[in-house]
Amino acid sequence: MAMTVRVVERPKRTFATQIFLIEVWKGLLVTFRHLFVNLARHTAYALGMRGGEPGAVTIQYPEDPAVLGKRARTRHRLLKREDGAPRCTACLLCETICPAKCIRITAENAPSVGVEKRAKSFDIDLGMCIFCGYCVEACPVDAIHMDANEVEISRGTRQDMIWNMAELLGDVPKAPKVPGAAR
Amino acid sequence: MAKVKFKLNGRELEAEAGRLVIEAAKDAGVEIPHYCYHPALGNPGNCRMCIVEVAGAPKPQVSCRLPVLEGLDVKSDSPAAKRAQASALELHLVNHPLDCPVCDQSGECGLQDYYMKIGQYQSQVREDKVHKGKRLEIGPHVMLDQERCILCTRCTRFVDDVTKTHELGVFKRGHVERIELTPGMTLDNGYTGNVVDVCPVGALTDRDFRYQVRVWYLDKTDSICPGCSRGCSISVHTNTKRNWHNEGRRVARIKPRYNPDVNGHWICDDGRYSYRPLDAGRLGKVLRLQPAREEISWAEAAVEIADRLREGDPKGLAVVASGLLSNEDWKALKELLPQSPLYFSPEPDQVGEADELLRRREKVPNLKGAEALGLKSGSFEALAKDLESGKVWGLYVIERDLEKVWGAKAKDLLAKAKWSLFQGPFKTPLSEAGSYRLPATAYVEETGHFTNFEGKVQAYHKALEPIGSAKPDHEIFGLIRAALAAEREGAAA
Numbered sequence: 001m002a003m004t005v006r007v008v009e010r011p012k013r014t015f016a017t018q019i020f021l022i023e024v025w026k027g028l029l030v031t032f033r034h035l036f037v038n039l040a041r042h043t044a045y046a047l048g049m050r051g052g053e054p055g056a057v058t059i060q061y062p063e064d065p066a067v068l069g070k071r072a073r074t075r076h077r078l079l080k081r082e083d084g085a086p087r088c089t090a091c092l093l094c095e096t097i098c099p100a101k102c103i104r105i106t107a108e109n110a111p112s113v114g115v116e117k118r119a120k121s122f123d124i125d126l127g128m129c130i131f132c133g134y135c136v137e138a139c140p141v142d143a144i145h146m147d148a149n150e151v152e153i154s155r156g157t158r159q160d161m162i163w164n165m166a167e168l169l170g171d172v173p174k175a176p177k178v179p180g181a182a183r
Numbered sequence: 184m185a186k187v188k189f190k191l192n193g194r195e196l197e198a199e200a201g202r203l204v205i206e207a208a209k210d211a212g213v214e215i216p217h218y219c220y221h222p223a224l225g226n227p228g229n230c231r232m233c234i235v236e237v238a239g240a241p242k243p244q245v246s247c248r249l250p251v252l253e254g255l256d257v258k259s260d261s262p263a264a265k266r267a268q269a270s271a272l273e274l275h276l277v278n279h280p281l282d283c284p285v286c287d288q289s290g291e292c293g294l295q296d297y298y299m300k301i302g303q304y305q306s307q308v309r310e311d312k313v314h315k316g317k318r319l320e321i322g323p324h325v326m327l328d329q330e331r332c333i334l335c336t337r338c339t340r341f342v343d344d345v346t347k348t349h350e351l352g353v354f355k356r357g358h359v360e361r362i363e364l365t366p367g368m369t370l371d372n373g374y375t376g377n378v379v380d381v382c383p384v385g386a387l388t389d390r391d392f393r394y395q396v397r398v399w400y401l402d403k404t405d406s407i408c409p410g411c412s413r414g415c416s417i418s419v420h421t422n423t424k425r426n427w428h429n430e431g432r433r434v435a436r437i438k439p440r441y442n443p444d445v446n447g448h449w450i451c452d453d454g455r456y457s458y459r460p461l462d463a464g465r466l467g468k469v470l471r472l473q474p475a476r477e478e479i480s481w482a483e484a485a486v487e488i489a490d491r492l493r494e495g496d497p498k499g500l501a502v503v504a505s506g507l508l509s510n511e512d513w514k515a516l517k518e519l520l521p522q523s524p525l526y527f528s529p530e531p532d533q534v535g536e537a538d539e540l541l542r543r544r545e546k547v548p549n550l551k552g553a554e555a556l557g558l559k560s561g562s563f564e565a566l567a568k569d570l571e572s573g574k575v576w577g578l579y580v581i582e583r584d585l586e587k588v589w590g591a592k593a594k595d596l597l598a599k600a601k602w603s604l605f606q607g608p609f610k611t612p613l614s615e616a617g618s619y620r621l622p623a624t625a626y627v628e629e630t631g632h633f634t635n636f637e638g639k640v641q642a643y644h645k646a647l648e649p650i651g652s653a654k655p656d657h658e659i660f661g662l663i664r665a666a667l668a669a670e671r672e673g674a675a676a
Contacts, residue, residue, distance in 0.1 A: 091284030092397045095425075104427050107394040113317055117285035117394055140284045 068149060073133045075150040076124055078168040079143050086169060087143035090119040094135035094144060102128035103135060119165060126153045127161035189255040204246035204257055205233050215259045216268055216297045218275075218383045219335040220247035223448045224344060230335045231271040232297070236264040243267045265301055272302050275333045278313045278358065279384075286331065288385030290398040294333070313358050322350075322370030324390055324452060325379060329361040332386035338362060338378040345449065346540070348372040362386065374540065376455040377448070380439060391456055392436045396428035401435055404646035407633050408437070409507060409626050410454035411535075411543040412550060414635030416442035417450060419458070419627055419646045433647050434458040434627060445639065451542050464610040466622035467651020473618045481652065481662055484619060489666035491577070491602055491618075497522040500577040501566055501600075505533060506547030507582050508656055509631030510640065513553045515657035519664045520579070527553060528560040532587035543636060552634035563588050570599045581656065582607035582623065606659060608650075622653035629655040 016022055041055035059067065068074065079087045090107035108120040135144050155161050155175065166172040187200045191208055198207035203226065205215050218230035226247040233246040238256035243264060246257065258264055276294065283289040315329035339351045339362065350370045354363045364370065370378070379389045401420040408415040422428055422435045429435045437458050439450040469484050471477045479487075492500065502520055504527040516525075529545040537544040553560075567589060569575045578600045585593040593613060597603060603617035608625040628649045634640045654662075 089285050090394070093284065096397065096399065104425075106427055109394065115285075116282070116318060 062152075066151060068151070072149075072151075073131045073136075073146040075126065075146070075148040075153055076129075076135070076163070076168055077145045077148040077170065078122065078165065079145060080169065085115070086119060086122075086165065087141050088119045088122060088165075089115065089141055089143070090117050090122075091140060093138040093140065097134045097138040099132060099134065100128045100130045102126070102130075122165040122168065123162050124168065125162045127158055187251055187253040187255075189251050189253070189257065191257050192260050193258075198251045200252075201250045204235065204249045204251055204255070207251050208246065208257075208259060213259060215246050216272075216301060217247060218293055218333060219337065221337050221340075221381055221448075224337055224340040224381065227336060227340075230275070230333065232268060232275075234264065234267040234271060235259045236261050236267075268297075268301050269304055272297055273304060273307075276302075276306075277308055278330065279333070280312060280330045282331075286328075286385040287388045287393060287398070288331075288382075292385055293383030315359070315361050316363075320390065321364050322375050324375050324456065325370050326388045326390050326393060327362065328386050328388070329363075331384050332362050333384055334360060334362065335383060336362075337381040337383070338387055341378050341381055342370070342372070345377070346372045346374050351378070373452050373538065373542070374449060376452050377439070377450070380448070389436065391459075395430065396422045396425070396435050400425055400428065402646070403438075404627075404644050405440060405642075406627065406646065407548065407641050407643040408450060408454040408457075409548040409633070410451070410457055410546060411541075412506070412545040412548060412636040413445065413541050413543045414548050414633050414639065414641055415446035415450045415454060415541060416440040416641070417454065421627075421646050423647065432459065432462050434461050445635065445637075445641070446541055449541065451540070453542065460609075461625055461627060462650075465608060465625075465650045465653075466610060466614070466620065467653055468620075468622060469652060470615075470620040471618070472615055472620060476615075481654070481659075482666075484621065485662040485666040486670070488604065488619060488663050489670060492520075492663070492667065493670070495576050495602070498524070499575050500579060501526060501561075501569070501575045502579045502581070503527070503566075503583050503585070503588075504553075504581040505529070505583050506545065506550040506553070507626070508549060508553070509626075509629070509643075510549065510552040510555075510634060511631050512656040512660070513549070513556050513558060515660035515664070516581075517556055517558060519660040519667075523579070524561050524566075525553075525558055526561050526563055526566050527558075528562060530563070532584065545636070548633040548635065551636055551638055552632070552640075555634055555638070567592075567596055570596050573599070575599075576601045578603035578617070580605045580607075580613075580617070582609075584611040584613070586612050606656065608653065621659055622651055623659060624649045624653045624655050628653070631655070631657075 038055040041050065044050035045054040081087050090105055092105055095103040095105050102125040104123045106120045107117055110116055110118040133146055136146055160175050163174060167174045185200045186197050188195060188197055191211060191213060196207065196211050205217060205220055208215050215233045215235065217233040219228065220226045220233060228245045228248040231245060234243045235246045236258040237244045279294065283295065289295060317328050317330055319327040321327045334353065336353060339353060342348050342350050350365055350368045350372065351362055352365050354361055376389065379387050400422050402423065404419045406417050406419045408417045418438045418440045419434060420436045420438060421433050423433055437455050439446060439448060441448055468478050469481055471479045497520060500520065500523045502523050502525050504525060506527060506529060529547055529550065533546045534544050535546045536542060578597065580603060585597060589596055597613055597616050604619045605614045605617050606621040606623050608623050614620055626643060627646045630645045632640050632642050
């Protein structure tokens with residue numbers, strides 16, 4: 001295939017651009033405009049002259065918790081039925097749809113006839129998860145949600161990034177972020 | 184038979200007079216939906232799924248009861264025909280529990296397939312569904328769920344017409360009509376797995392395969408059953424991409440493959456459930472066992488074995504093989520050791536029950552292949568005598584468990600030989616009694632040909648990668664033969 005080449009003319013460097021000073025001042029103008037506008041908003045809010053939100057504030061993350069949107073997809077959670085058993089029937093649709101292949105389920109016979117099949121193990125490797133939410137969409141029994149409101153999922157080792165069924169159900173607390181630290 | 188012309192969906196077609204419209208359509212590449220019709224089990228016409236529009240007929244007709252006639256004008260995809268098919272499907276689903284998430288059939292279910300193809304309607308059912316028996320273990324291999332059943336009666340026709348054992352029947356009438364075991368019987372006739380195959384829905388499922396792995400993860404490879412000299416065509420279903428399923432076993436199930444010349448649509452349970460031990464007790468390392476147990480390379484092993492073979496009289500080396508070898512293996516073995524006596528008779532350990540349907544007495548697939556190459560087997564009793572008298576100095580054992588051949592005295596007999604070697608895919612009690620242990624591939628890991636008892640040569644294909652450094656038997660024979668030839672050249676120079 002013949003390559004089509006288009007020659008782009010380089011922007012001309014004049015003396016004014018080469019000393020940078022003018023461009024620096026242009027940039028600082030934006031910074032200071034924000035500073036004074038925000039200062040005015042905070043002052044007006046403090047004096048009761050303005051309703052609604054105060055001016056912009058820097059979020060002190062990680063000292064303050066992160067503010068999440070209502071529909072943010074966060075760490076997975078497995079739900080339980082009314083009798084306390086996991087809702088999951090091990091149909092493997094989430095494992096099938098998962099584009100990151102981070103879900104591993106093994107199935108077994110359930111003791112009651114009403115629920116024939118259940119998960120023997122259910123592992124999610126959050127180190128591989130891309131938080132697309134397809135597993136939640138695919139689930140026919142509403143057994144998996146991504147609403148644990150936890151985004152700080154990092155752990156010291158890759159192995160610790162894998163959450164098992166008891167941890168996803170909330171029955172067992174996950175190992176701490178720093179190995180050896182108190183839970 | 185005379186040919187007649189008829190029209191299907193506007194296409195001019197020709198078929199034998201008297202052939203059913205559903206069959207003639209299939210020949211022309213048009214699949215008319217159906218449940219009860221099965222080419223080997225007849226056409227009761229009770230499922231009403233294959234309903235088509237026939238020009239001139241006041242009502243739609245079922246195409247599995249309609250013979251092709253001259254000038255017949257059939258439409259299987261007209262709006263009226265599709266509406267009639269969708270209505271039939273809707274009736275089948277009125278009391279279906281729709282538990283696809285936990286049903287092993289899902290992914291290969293007739294109800295799912297036709298719903299996506301011709302259904303797609305909104306359910307009108309507001310009433311509670313009728314409840315029937317679930318999770319009924321009706322035999323050692325088969326699980327029955329009466330709620331999922333659509334009463335096509337394929338399974339009852341199978342046990343009535345094919346095995347003639349009559350374990351299943353249709354009981355009661357109306358909305359409580361159901362498939363049930365004949366009182367006092369269990370479904371255990373040696374061919375029970377076939378009712379799972381003919382069941383178009385999830386009513387009859389395999390207990391062995393239950394919840395092991397979803398069918399859409401499986402890869403399918405055409406193969407030949409090595410269970411007896413019939414050589415039934417099978418399809419090996421393997422799960423290799425998600426190894427946490429199926430308890431880590433690579434072969435998930437074996438299904439029959441239609442072959443009108445050998446097995447038709449069926450296989451026996453012995454062959455179907457023979458896959459479980461395929462990953463157990465496998466050999467993967469080339470071992471030198473004497474003077475010390477040590478892993479060596481194929482090249483080293485071939486040179487050392489070739490040296491030993493050249494030293495000894497080839498007539499005093501007994502080759503113990505079995506009908507599990509492929510035609511390729513037999514040929515390579517013949518070329519490697521043309522003068523050595525062969526012992527591959529299925530007696531006494533590789534024979535079993537035979538029946539009129541499929542199962543043959545010899546439980547190995549390829550005795551005819553050896554015969555076709557002019558190979559003849561000596562008797563194992565004579566070999567035992569020759570070993571005791573010292574006439575035989577070496578034993579080349581291929582895939583055979585000598586304890587099953589000679590019983591408890593096998594160990595002593597093997598010790599009589601000055602040199603012996605075991606080659607095979609599976610551990611046997613005496614596989615480490617000789618000087619070398621060579622790992623061979625199982626039939627699912629190699630490509631080859633079996634010649635069945637009628638002389639039909641059939642190919643089987645590689646479904647899985649070999650374990651460790653295992654090689655097909657004919658490659659091992661080839662390596663040793665090349666080592667023999669290379670050293671002869673070296674000696675000549």
